[in-house]
């Protein structure tokens with residue numbers, strides 16, 4: 001299969017890859033570029049553990065072709081922390097015990113990051129709906145909700 | 159017994175050593191929140207190939223031929239292996255944990271849909287996926303057996319031709335070729351006699367559907383055989399890496415010293431990752447044959463279809479009682495659907511796990527349990543899904559039958575429990591089915607919950623709602639679990655006793671590394687084990703590193719499932735730490751030039767009794783252990799403990815749930831869920847609460863939506879996340895938690911284990927609430943899952959959805 005040369009910004013840095021047209025973005029990120037924070041749980045858009053940010057929107061990278069990211073901006077969990085330290089959502093997940101096995105966590109964080117950009121002061125109900133594309137089997141969600149609420153507060157004060 | 163709001167909830171900043179009872183933040187989190195976890199699919203080795211499975215589209219069929227030519231011709235394909243290729247190595251069948259055998263790759267016949275027929279090994283997962291489409295398999299369909307109730311009919315299709323005529327089963331005589339075992343506990347005759355003469359008897363059939371633990375990370379492995387050194391390393395999603403090492407060594411003939419199993423970070427287990435699966439075996443074989451590392455990771459559909467399901471118990475609960483509702487006898491019958499191979503993960507002596515805890519929290523004078531296991535054309539499994547072995551089933555049958563009894567006698571379900579509880583002063587209590595319940599205080603837990611939820615008020619509200627034709631249900635469950643398998647006198651897996659272990663080393667500067675035979679999958683062992691050691695040794699938990707999961711370094715242990723880490727691994731940790739403290743005391747006595755008896759322990763140091771200022775801290779002692787020790791004492795400060803528990807532990811709780819059901823759609827709103835748990839001594843309240851939230855949500859999933867049904871041809875229905883219910887943020891109810899503390903008298907620190915109670919306890923609570931919404935109309939039981947469609951059907955049957963006016 002002829003390969004395509006693609007380039008995009010990943011966590012603020014330019015990257016290039018040679019991909020088959022059928023290659024999924026999640027595989028490019030995990031296997032080609034070797035950032036393994038983004039996970040795979042179903043490959044059918046249900047579980048959300050592959051969530052990344054593509055051009056300012058949350059997408060499930062198991063159902064996005066790598067070629068669709070060509071020329072785009074991609075953010076993964078590895079891009080959340082800055083030189084100043086952890087992002088407020090990362091800190092809040094630790095403080096509120098919003099993770100257990102950690103498998104859903106990177107995608108949860110990336111989704112929470114985008115969700116709070118779109119809705120900086122959400123109600124609990126809005127958090128439940130806004131985060132509902134991401135499954136977690138361990139936490140029962142309650143502490144994740146707390147974490148998103150506390151991150152929202154922190155971000156608004158900043 | 160303590161109450162909530164006590165010092166057992168110390169925030170982190172109030173406890174400098176962050177020991178037992180401290181809500182210490184987790185050590186694990188830093189890597190996970192930064193994408194630096196290391197799960198099996200993250201492992202990449204030079205030259206690594208990918209394995210993918212050719213699976214059967216049929217539930218029961220003879221394999222006429224397999225043609226690999228086209229697949230092998232595809233560039234990038236390195237091998238296609240079938241049972242015939244494994245035969246010379248004698249690896250086409252493997253032993254199961256339950257004393258049966260299971261086909262690694264289908265040998266002449268397939269026994270369930272999606273069974274492994276051939277494995278393709280290729281450069282990458284895309285090529286492997288292409289190649290499996292090119293493997294041509296010709297099948298001849300056979301009659302299919304789906305209904306467990308028909309398994310032992312005279313004309314039932316025989317599934318296991320390899321077992322025909324072998325009527326001595328692993329656990330009992332077999333009475334039919336599709337029969338696996340009969341297993342009984344208790345006194346049948348005495349129980350039957352009580353039933354014959356009882357004032358009141360009730361009987362309820364119930365089906366506990368086949369469900370699947372389905373953690374978000376599926377199962378997988380990377381096998382790497384080093385031909386030069388003849389050394390095998392396998393990274394694997396395993397809840398029991400040491401047992402896997404033993405099994406791999408026994409199967410392959412490679413000495414156990416040359417097999418290294420590593421459980422890296424695990425993305426949830428919930429019982430699904432206890433067993434050894436064909437994918438692991440073929441990856442190992444492929445790596446040995448090809449001389450390069452081979453990765454196999456199943457996809458979600460393979461996961462739901464083939465790797466260890468749970469439950470699938472057809473149960474009948476019967477209680478004989480007097481007219482006041484006092485239980486005189488309990489009788490439980492089970493038909494267990496084990497699928498095509500008996501691969502249950504239970505202690506060897508207990509083919510129905512610990513189902514004989516089914517007398518529950520009640521003083522039951524006499525009881526009998528009868529279980530028959532049968533083969534059907536379904537995937538093997540039968541693991542404990544977030545519970546101790548078959549304890550969820552046991553709790554379900556007793557709690558449901560108690561409700562039926564209450565309903566028959568017109569006694570409130572709280573009251574019937576009050577009347578039958580084992581009383582606080584009766585512990586340790588010998589149950590009719592052979593257990594010794596270590597400790598409990600059931601009345602206090604129940605009353606606390608009833609008061610917190612204003613039970614009387616809820617009942618009044620329900621009455622008003624009923625008068626208006628609305629459906630409101632109140633569920634109540636008072637469960638007792640049995641966890642922490644287990645005493646080696648009656649618990650083993652493949653002959654290895656179910657002890658667990660800890661090895662602790664104190665470095666000269668007083669920091670610690672400790673390794674355990676268990677393996678965390680989200681429970682936070684790195685955090686909580688360190689807290690146990692911190693409290694025992696007075697060394698801040700932040701200076702204590704915990705490692706698990708690498709069989710080359712960790713001491714041998716049976717792993718993490720059945721809530722056994724704290725009861726067994728945690729006990730080993732405490733005992734090993736106490737050995738260190740005993741040595742430290744000798745060193746302190748030497749340094750202070752007093753006798754050992756003159757010393758007393760105070761948080762992090764030994765003090766000379768009555769002489770202020772004469773003391774040595776653990777850090778000073780650690781340094782001395784390597785430099786200045788008593789004459790004749792060996793240097794160093796470390797200890798190992800292999801802990802064989804004297805008994806199981808018995809956590810308990812009272813759960814209350816309030817539901818409102820829409821009578822036109824069958825949609826249920828869980829208005830309130832209140833969970834009081836007693837897990838004995840609480841090591842980390844923050845983690846306990848998190849575990850309870852998660853367990854409740856998995857219970858909610860099972861009760862309200864999860865099932866793996868099959869059609870008549872044996873096609874599995876519901877094996878994608880489109881169909882298989884995993885609650886999202888939106889459906890998930892709000893959880894309220896509470897606790898009492900009744901320590902285990904035999905556990906070194908009094909802890910009992912907690913993470914599975916909420917699953918075990920919540921499932922019958924949901925059913926209790928749903929049935930309660932209809933109980934005034936004569937409904938005594940409804941089988942799970944309580945999804946809207948099934949409830950709507952029930953509402954229709956009762957004619958409740960007629961709009962008037």
Ligand code: FES
Nearest residue numbers: 041042043048062
């Ligand atoms: S892996 Fe992409 S949604 Fe599940």
Ligand code: FES
Nearest residue numbers: 100104136137138
């Ligand atoms: S923390 Fe395990 S799936 Fe969310």
